[in-house]
Amino acid sequence: MRNPPxxxxxxxxxxxxxxxxxxxxxxxxxxxxxxxLYADCAALREGPRKxxxxxxxxxxRGSPTQWALSDALTELEPGAHGTVLYPSxxxxxxxxxxxxxxPGDVLLVTDNAYDPSRSMxxxxxxxxxxxxxxxxxxxxxxxxxxxxxxxxxxxxxxPGSLSMEVCDIPELTRIxxxxxxxxxxxxxxxxxxxxxxxxxxxDISVQALTKHVGGHSDLMMGSATAGxxxxxxxxxxxxxxxxxVSPDDAALALRGLRTMQLRLERxxxxxxxxxxxxxxRSEVAHVLxxxxxxxPGHELWHRDFTGGCGLFSFVLKDRDDAARCRLIDALDxxxxxxxxxxxxxxxxxxxxxxxxxxxxxxxxxxxxxxDCAIRLSIGLExxxxxxxxxxxxxxxxxxx
Numbered sequence: 001m002r003n004p005p006x007x008x009x010x011x012x013x014x015x016x017x018x019x020x021x022x023x024x025x026x027x028x029x030x031x032x033x034x035x036x037l038y039a040d041c042a043a044l045r046e047g048p049r050k051x052x053x054x055x056x057x058x059x060x061r062g063s064p065t066q067w068a069l070s071d072a073l074t075e076l077e078p079g080a081h082g083t084v085l086y087p088s089x090x091x092x093x094x095x096x097x098x099x100x101x102x103p104g105d106v107l108l109v110t111d112n113a114y115d116p117s118r119s120m121x122x123x124x125x126x127x128x129x130x131x132x133x134x135x136x137x138x139x140x141x142x143x144x145x146x147x148x149x150x151x152x153x154x155x156x157x158x159p160g161s162l163s164m165e166v167c168d169i170p171e172l173t174r175i176x177x178x179x180x181x182x183x184x185x186x187x188x189x190x191x192x193x194x195x196x197x198x199x200x201x202x203d204i205s206v207q208a209l210t211k212h213v214g215g216h217s218d219l220m221m222g223s224a225t226a227g228x229x230x231x232x233x234x235x236x237x238x239x240x241x242x243x244x245v246s247p248d249d250a251a252l253a254l255r256g257l258r259t260m261q262l263r264l265e266r267x268x269x270x271x272x273x274x275x276x277x278x279x280x281r282s283e284v285a286h287v288l289x290x291x292x293x294x295x296p297g298h299e300l301w302h303r304d305f306t307g308g309c310g311l312f313s314f315v316l317k318d319r320d321d322a323a324r325c326r327l328i329d330a331l332d333x334x335x336x337x338x339x340x341x342x343x344x345x346x347x348x349x350x351x352x353x354x355x356x357x358x359x360x361x362x363x364x365x366x367x368x369x370x371d372c373a374i375r376l377s378i379g380l381e382x383x384x385x386x387x388x389x390x391x392x393x394x395x396x397x398x399x400x
Contacts, residue, residue, distance in 0.1 A: 089208025092222025112160025
């Protein structure tokens, strides 16, 4: 696959990495093939001895379309050796944790993790003999005390799902490394463009490519990227599980990747504009957007991140769920649905308290009646139109 020299800027890498080696076409063709043919028996027998991308073997190990996407994602992550693809973001989480954890291990899980990650830790991995312990990522002393001789891995997310706390990843991963544990992170929010996870100390970086990489709400896919040691383990585990992605979806993800930086810059700027608008609304108690100066976690975000995205939350003031639903139902330009990172804006009521064990919700420093949250995913619409839509929805919320 055609890969850029290491010295080029990110925008150039996005345009060049994973391109077709054929000088006559820009994009790699879509290889729909379960069977790969060999010239002779000698070549057939040589195939299993070299298990790597770029070598035909069988469709389950991929073909040039999937290899091109893996190459491009690896190029975007400083310090990476390779990337494994999975049929969804949740499959990537499961595959990465299975590559690391064994029966009898302890897995430390950030308490503000994506809900399917939490459920996986207390469900699937409990059945596999792995003990999950949740920790508050903002309480570093308590986190350090949770380690024991059986602690194998730490699952991180930055910022936290729904409540958007920003934690000190370099410090958390340093502690894990000193204790002999592996650090894994769900890096879907910022992607490698906004948060170079391996450079910040993580061993494995997982993404739901469904979100920003796909960018058009029309594919499901995940990835795990790592240095040489853990990449080999990720690859072998994925192959043992029979994980493979569709070449058609890989082609869509490659197409989305080309414009990802532009979309992230646009949605980040729009999200910041909407966050500033919400900050001045009397109906809003808190705006949970780490890109916003003065917001919780902004200093760490400014220190460790180079970019953001359009996903953030806000908390209504002295309103109940019925009022929250009236607001969301009144929106015209925001769809109501799960996922995010597409070109369209979405709004979702979120109930955070039931999925927190170590971290208080609402936060202790808040006043009573400040716990009713809404998550917004800002798309590519003009932010002025989105602000106008929210303005009329606020009016509808209090009109009974």
